[in-house]
Amino acid sequence: MLALVLAGALTACTDSSGADDEGDTKPGGASTSASAAPPGKYRTLPEPCGTVNINTLKDMLPGAAASEDAESDPDSPTADASPSPFEGEASETYDTDRRSGCRWKNATTLSTRHLNVDFERVVSYDPAVSDDQQAERLYDRKASKAEIPVSSASPDNDGGDGEGDQTQEDQSGDGKGSKKGSPDGGASPSGDSPSAKGSSAPKDPKDSEGPKDSEDSTDSQEPAQGGSSSPGTDEDLAPRTLDDIGDTAYINDKLDTGDSGLHRDITLVFRTANVIATVEYDQWVTDKHRIPDSRELQDKARKLAEQLAAHFEEE
Template identity: 35%
Template sequence: MQRTMAVRWAGLALAAVCGFAACTADGDADDTADSGTPGGSQGSAQPGRYSGLPEPCGAVNGDTLRDLLPGAEAEVYAGEPMVTYDTGRRVGCEWNNTADSGTQRLAVDFQRVISYDPDVSDDDQAALDFEERASDAGLPAATPPAEDTGAPRTLDGIGQAAFIDDRQTGTDPGERREITLAFRNANVIVTVTYTVSTPMTDLPLDSTQLQQRTQTVAQQLAEGLDG
């Protein structure tokens, strides 16, 4: 009688355990309980290559800043950090120089992209965001690199993808040009904006030179990400 009762109690205990976890044929609880995905594991897309961002005001070297902002006061070259709400996701810096011969402004912006879709990696989401940004700039998809200085156009040799956009925005008298260069490296999108204006109508701005200076900055930032 006692043996019969013991067997019954053991059976009830096993049933209670199996009510909370799957049981194998021999009555043991299965360690691979169903999690809603095949094999009992929950997959997710890979995180991005970069988990942080550089200090933006120190990302451009002094010689380059002096080329882009000639004759500026010493404190100008220190830069002014941009206000952001999450420095782990976005940082930036800008430099402004004003003189009788004209003004120059350089701004750099770093954005670390995070995907909230478990089926899309951070890098892939950044690629999608970058394609959208290029399209907004008026750049058709899969535009081949161009040799001329017209903009917008794609660029080779800076990050995994890059484009430059050169616009003349000034009105008479004088001239104002704004060059924007954006590139992507893995899950980070970087934007460089170089704006130059001059009140002198007899000395037009050299678009080719301004674009080259902007590309120099972008190349340094791309190398800094991997440094």
């Protein structure tokens, strides 16, 4: 009798142990670890000052070629006085594999133009969120701040916990990102419109003073005084999403007629995989009867963005 009891107990222990072993290996069990999200496509960033070709710079900075010729002429009083306007000035960042940018400026007797290009490689620190998904969230947040309709289907437009973006913002040299806030054309890595709060400081209108010449082109329509606005009733120039640049893109257009000087600011942001690229292009004038042309500035910004997107696709 005692032998039967002991045999039954031994059989029960063996069955229990087998059940536990089976549970450990069952899919979804406590010992099964979730697979990490895949890394982003891009592990480095291009050198931005060398990414924009000279012909594009000549087109976007009218009059710069004449200025460069004068500086290279040994008989010119401005010879060797300043570097070529086509060289560009690199943005200072802690890690150029995570964030890089370059800015250009050219002033004629009619107006001053600034061009800024910024690249941000987004990295997710959540193993359940891929780098591409984190970049999509950051892009959507930028588009939402600029009041652009969001075209992507991100499950978390409000950015979740925002940990990844905080890290991205800290990549710049001042801990907040290089921002364009003066006529010297500082970088604005956030990609937000210069009219968005906190994205730009007043520029010195002295950069664009002087008599008019024919090197630059502007409209002759007089704008309303004060404040800022979008391009008006022309729907094809209004702030909008773009379907043919990168994975997703938008363009923003703001006209500012405040006391600091009349200027039009174009911001084009596109995402390709885990990289967000921003093109900022503006024109400043002091004659408020000559409005910077929206279509011209937008077309030039789009052409540059298409070239940059193609550069990433080739990698």
